[in-house]
Amino acid sequence: MLKEILKDHEIILASGSPRRQKFFKDLDIPFTITLNPVEEIFPDHLKAEEITDFLAELKAEAFQDSLKQNQILITSDTIVYLDNLAMGKPKDFEDACTMLRKLSGKSHDVISSVTFTTSDLQKTLNHTTKVYFKNISEEEIQYYVKNFEPYDKAGGYAIQEWIGLIGIEKIEGSYNNVVGLPTHLVYFTLKDLLQN
Structure with missing residues (x-):
């Protein structure tokens, strides 16, 4: 549809x-990938979604001067x-x-921000999902890290992997957000941007 x-x-x-x-492919959104890595450092006074908003916008900064009229840049950050x-x-196993x-x-929040940038506007939205972990043993923790090496995952875990299957009791909010992108926000924001 999009x-x-x-x-x-x-x-x-x-x-x-x-x-x-994969989410973009599943949403049937044609896209190209362009990477322009930035150092993900944020000011100490920022809290919760202020952090992810800041980092998603920081990732967009490197592209802003080069965007053409018909291009929409999407940057995102999750903590x-x-x-x-x-x-x-x-950083490592330990x-x-x-x-x-x-x-x-304990319960914790997974917070994602998505920034949509064009040559003449920028819009940032965020979503928070509350995740409840049961007590997991040291043996389970070490088994997971050793076998799944979650070093590219915020918080050291992926909900769709083994640790999520055995350790997560419930979530409140978007499941896809915990995987890495609040897909409903992306879909409806793109729709609104282009239909208005």
């Missing part, structure tokens, strides 16, 4: 995430937020295990 609306536009997805790329602290991607120990037996 394909027809987008026929005169080029969608540029600035993400190396295979999960985000795991626990006890007022943002968890990024783990860091991933430490993150999972902190998440065990």
Whole structure:
């Protein structure tokens, strides 16, 4: 359905995430991938969705001067937020295990922001999903990290993998957001941008 609306536009997805790329394919949105990596550092005073809004917009900055009239750039950022602290991607085995120990037996927020940038406007939206982890044992944590190596995942886990199957009791909000993209926001925002 979006394909027809987008026929005169080029969608540029600035993400190396295979999960985000698959979502775009599943939504039947034609897109090209252009990567322009930035150092994902944010000011200390930012909290929760302020962090992901800032980082999604930061990722767009590198492209802004080069966008053509018919191009729509989409940048995104996701964090795991626990006890007022943002968890990024783990550095190594021990860091991933430490993150999972902190998440065990608690609820946390998965916050994603998506920024839509054209040559003349920018719009950022965010979505928060609350995720509830049961108590997971040290053995389970180490098994997961060793076998699944979740080093490119915020918070050191992927909900669609083994740890999600055994460890997550419930979620409140978008499941796809926890996988890596609030797809409903992307769909309806693109629709609104092009029909208004």
